[in-house]
Amino acid sequence: MSTPEQLHIVTSDTISEGRKRAGKALIWGSATVLVAVALAQFGQTMGWWTIGFANWRPTLYAYCLWATAFCWAQVLIRGEQGKRVLFVLPAALFVISLTVFPLLFGLLIAFSNWNLSNPDGRQFNGLANVIQMWNDPFYWNALLNMVWYTLAIIIEYAIAFGLALILNSEIRARKFFRVAFLLPLMLSPVAVSWMIGKSMLEARFGPLARLGRWLGWDNPSFFGSPEVAKATIMIMDAWTFIPFMMIMLLAGLQAIPKELTEASRVDGATGWKSFWEIIFPLMLPVSITAILIRIIFKLKLADIVINVTSGGPGGATDTVTSFIFREYRDRSNVGYGTMLAMVYLVIIIVAMTFLMKSAARWTRPQN
Incomplete structure (x- = not known):
């Protein structure tokens, strides 16, 4: 009885040097075309x-050519392993195109003077937007507000x-309260700002203003003074x-074995000691x-502020996102607004990287 012919798998040893050189030449040739067209x-x-380029489409076409050549070259250079890479590589290159090209275009706009009311259109202005941002007290005030928020x-x-x-304890109507506490999370922040802030x-x-007058508050204005307005925005947000954090913490509490808490009670631990030494660390x-x-x-807080206070009074409730939004909408200052957004993006990346590394250090088990 004859055995069926086995599938021939191409390995790196069976790929000729000429084929590898052709794959590398394909990559570098298409990359050269992409760089030349982009420059x-x-x-x-x-x-x-x-x-004579009317728009950035030639660069996009050159990128598509390079991406196709790069995928083809993987098969030429790596053989069967290159075919496996093609299951992921096209999607990765597509995601890169959706990220890199807008970022580069945003950087180009950030260093430009582009006001939509200016008939001259966009003009490169170097570091003028950076200097304006450095001397803009309203932007720094918005950053300080974000710290408090x-x-x-x-x-x-x-x-x-x-x-x-x-909600994790044995209380009556526990399922009802779980659903009731999740209702605010189901609402859009825009709806919350109109239902609560504007109504x-x-x-x-x-x-609530009528209730305040009935209780003796002469002028119940929740957005009249800077301190009260900022506190009101914080409460609304x-x-x-809060239900979002609550549901995550509730899922974590339900994953803790009940034997641990029961054993702590047997050992005589009080409720607070059991929480601080067992539940909280876990x-x-x-x-x-x-x-x-x-x-x-x-860090993305904007919709409630924009709809309720528009950053007022006097920028007391402003966030960076709402301030950038007004730069675009009210002042039509696309170049300066993009610079503010780019700087804020860098601040977010640095801050979140620091926080994630610190969090990993705190949660790392101690030897």
Whole structure:
């Protein structure tokens, strides 16, 4: 009985040197075309020369040519292993194109004077936007506000942890309360800003303002003074996203074996001691994850501020995102707004990298 012919697998040893050289030449040749077209397009954009490119499509086409040649070269150079790489490589190159090209275009705009009301269009202005940003007190005020908004996450975490502990205990109507506490998370922040900020907290006819007058508050304005306005924005944002942290912490609490807490009670540990020495250390990875994700959401805070206060009074409630939004919408200053956004992106990347490394150090088991 004859055995079936086995599948022939091409290995790196069976690939000829000429085939490898052809693959490398394909990569470098297509890369040279991409760089040449990109430099030609950049030079025309900067006004150094005119080659007739109406837009950036030639660079996009050159990138597609390079990506196709790069994928083909993987098969020529690596054989069967290159074919396996093709299951992931095209998707990775597509994601890179969606990330790198907008980033490069944003950097080009950031160093330009581009006001939509200016008939001259976009003009390169070097470091003028950086100097303007450095001397802009409203931008630094928005950054300082973001520090206070982010620090408020500590209080949000404490409230969310308390609610998670309550919902994890044996209380009546536990399932009902779990669903009820999740309702704010199901609402859009825009809806929250209109229902609460523009309706319930309205200074003249809002029900909470009427309640304040009934309790003796002469002028119940929740957005009249800087301190009260900032605190009100924090409360509205916290009311929306505390359920998110609560549900993550509740999932972590339910994963803790009940035998641990029961054994601590047998050993005579009080409720607080059991929480501080057993539950809280076990919940530390989940807590850090919930806090980091909440920080990411907090750094994007804009919709509630834009709809309720527009950054007022006097920039007291401004966030960086809402300030950049007004630079685009109200002042049509695309170049300066893009510079602010790029700097804020760098700040977020550096801060989140530092926080994630610190979190990994805290949660690393000690030998």
